[in-house]
Amino acid sequence: MASEVRRPYPRLGPVLSLRPNHARRPTCLEAARVRAYAVPLLQSSASTTTRKQMAAYKPEQGRMARMAVFWVGAALIFYGCKSLRETLAGVSETLAKPLFEDFRRLPVVGVELTPAFLIAAVVFVGALVLGRRLQEQPKNADLLIETESELRKVTWPSAQEVFNSSLVVVVFVVVLMAFLAGADWVLARFTNNVLGLGG
Numbered sequence: 001m002a003s004e005v006r007r008p009y010p011r012l013g014p015v016l017s018l019r020p021n022h023a024r025r026p027t028c029l030e031a032a033r034v035r036a037y038a039v040p041l042l043q044s045s046a047s048t049t050t051r052k053q054m055a056a057y058k059p060e061q062g063r064m065a066r067m068a069v070f071w072v073g074a075a076l077i078f079y080g081c082k083s084l085r086e087t088l089a090g091v092s093e094t095l096a097k098p099l100f101e102d103f104r105r106l107p108v109v110g111v112e113l114t115p116a117f118l119i120a121a122v123v124f125v126g127a128l129v130l131g132r133r134l135q136e137q138p139k140n141a142d143l144l145i146e147t148e149s150e151l152r153k154v155t156w157p158s159a160q161e162v163f164n165s166s167l168v169v170v171v172f173v174v175v176l177m178a179f180l181a182g183a184d185w186v187l188a189r190f191t192n193n194v195l196g197l198g199g
Helices: 028-054 063-091 115-135 138-153 159-195
Strands: 005-007 016-018
16 A cells, blocks of 8 residues: 655645645535635745845835936936937828827827837837836946946046136147147248249
8 A cells, every 4th residue: 555645735734645645625614724825825935036036126225327318228218219209100191190080189299199109109118117127226227336436536626626627628628729830831831842833
């Protein structure tokens, strides 16, 4: 006779007996107890996994660098989607026609509601979500965190130091420009005299 394996399941009350060679259907009470324990456990693990995926990695660190990267990326994506909408509208007349004759423009933005606009809007939202998820990956987030921490260590010059440095640069550029213009004039006169082109 096959040996009987007994495994205790937490919160299930009595120990369920599992016989490897003799498949037996669990009773209704046993099945209900398993469902009552296993289903919420699976749901809670799935929801915590989703929450962990959507949560920001080290959210309190590198906030300024993350915000700057996000908004610069959003501006670039917006420009690309604006170009995409114009290109789609130029390629096909169907994509350039408004979807509804009575409701041609969006009230606040004043943009025509066309298929090209809807495609560009979906691409814009999708790219923003993808960019945000890429930004929150640990490798990328650590880079931004380290960048911001290094920028905080920088000693920024005072206004007087900036003014003095700018004045030195401007004076040097003017002197160099005058020297190059004078050298060009002298060499041009010399060349014209040697070649006999001068009057």
